[in-house]
Amino acid sequence: MEYFKPDYNLPDSVYVESFQLIPDITGRIQTDVSWGSLQLSGIVPILTARDEEGNYVARPGWGVSFAAIIDSWASGKWYLQVGGGRAINRYYHDLSGKGMDLLFDTQSDKTHLPFTFGSYATYEHHWSPSLYSNFTYSILRLQKETFTPENTYYIGDNFRLNTFWSIVEGARVGAELIYASRTNKDNTRGTAARLNLLFYYDF
Numbered sequence: 001m002e003y004f005k006p007d008y009n010l011p012d013s014v015y016v017e018s019f020q021l022i023p024d025i026t027g028r029i030q031t032d033v034s035w036g037s038l039q040l041s042g043i044v045p046i047l048t049a050r051d052e053e054g055n056y057v058a059r060p061g062w063g064v065s066f067a068a069i070i071d072s073w074a075s076g077k078w079y080l081q082v083g084g085g086r087a088i089n090r091y092y093h094d095l096s097g098k099g100m101d102l103l104f105d106t107q108s109d110k111t112h113l114p115f116t117f118g119s120y121a122t123y124e125h126h127w128s129p130s131l132y133s134n135f136t137y138s139i140l141r142l143q144k145e146t147f148t149p150e151n152t153y154y155i156g157d158n159f160r161l162n163t164f165w166s167i168v169e170g171a172r173v174g175a176e177l178i179y180a181s182r183t184n185k186d187n188t189r190g191t192a193a194r195l196n197l198l199f200y201y202d203f
Contacts, residue, residue: 007090008047008102021048021056036069036077045087047102047113059102061087061113072123079122086113094140094156094182105147114143130167136160150186157181162196170202 028041043063050056063085070078087102089095095116103112120138127133139157158180166172176196183189 007097008099008104019048019050021058022046035071039065039067041065041067043085043088045101047087059087059111059113061085061101063088063091075126077124079124080120082117082119084115084117086115089114089116089142092116092118092140095142095153098153100142100153103145103148105145107147112145114145116143117141131163131165133161133163144185148185150184151188152185153182154185154187155183164198172198172200174198174200 024046025044026041027043028039030037030039042065045061045063047059047061048056063083065081065083067081068078070080072078089098089100100114100116103114104110105112118138118140120136122134122136124132124134137157137159139155141155142153144154145152158178160176160178162174162176164172164174175198178194178196179191180193181189181191
């Protein structure tokens, strides 16, 4: 069981007191095989609130994720994961804190839990015992709703390349290049690139 803070934004005309009455229920099955490991996990989040009349309101969501680690050549590994569900957007970096777990349609006075799908694939290659690189591609897609603004998040993807070098025991340096894009509901698209540098020393 996990505690979480409900992640949604309601119009000013709608007053509710949001809180977590029931913790997330989670489960996981994992097995190791000769070439890596497999994992299947699930979650049942329940969004709860109290409306203006003092009535409790609960909207259950769900989420399923499948992950695999596959051993490859030259001490390399593949990391793969696909997942999707409703009311789980706080687990996706691009949507966390954006209030997208639950959407409110002011025309019909109904709430919606949009479906979200995300996946990524990473290849990790060890050039030497002290030097390795990761190549990652990920994509995230949020269900379109007719009542949301045209600039609402729809699809995002990114490619990451990072390399880490352990200079000596306790000292490590790394660099990461990220190229990402975002497409909104109205199909407008933007891209961005970023370079990160890291130096770590444990003393």
